[in-house]
Amino acid sequence: MAQGFSNHSQGSFYQLGVQIADAVVTMAQSHKQAVDLVVKTTELVQHQSDLVLRVVEAIQAQNQKLDHQSNKIDSQNEKLDSQNQKIDLQNKKIDEQMELQRSIDEKLTSIQEFVREKQNVQEQNMDKQKDKRKKDEKTNIQKDKREGEETREFQRRR
Incomplete structure (x- = not known):
């Protein structure tokens, strides 16, 4: 019986070893999956x-373009x-002109009015x-007539 117990023990240990080996393989696979x-x-x-x-690089490039456009706009402004x-x-x-x-x-109008007044006076x-x-x-005609009459009268008297 000792031999039977021993065979049985060996079988159990073997199975336990296989189970442990399976568990270790499963752990190793799980570990590998975790690592993966x-x-x-x-x-x-x-x-x-x-x-x-x-x-970030695209945003920086866009910001540079926007800065450039902003500078252009500032220059245009x-x-x-x-x-x-x-x-x-x-x-x-x-306005001054x-x-x-x-x-x-106004001066010309004033001058024109002055000239008109002078023309009217003239x-x-x-x-x-x-x-x-x-x-x-x-x-003169009347004087000439009188003188003519006086001359005729004077000549008549003479």
Whole structure:
């Protein structure tokens, strides 16, 4: 019986050894799967890191483009400001010229009125002279008639 117990024990130990060996293999496989998962996870994290880095680089490149566009816009705004200042200056000069023209027009109107008044006075004087000449002519004619009559009368008396 000792031999039977011993055979039975050996069988049990053998089976226990097989079970332990199976458990060790299963643990090793699980460990390998865990290691594989860690490797895969590490690869995925690395891939995601690469993607994040590319996104960051793309964002930086986009920011540089936006900065460049912003600088262009700032430059254009400065040019527009300069043009607006030139236009404002031109408008100011135009306003000054218009004011000067208004002043000239007022003076010209004043001069024209003065000239009209002088022309009217001249025309009145000419009319007076004409009237005086006519009057003088009538007076001269009457005087001539009187002198002619006086001369005839004088000659008749003689």
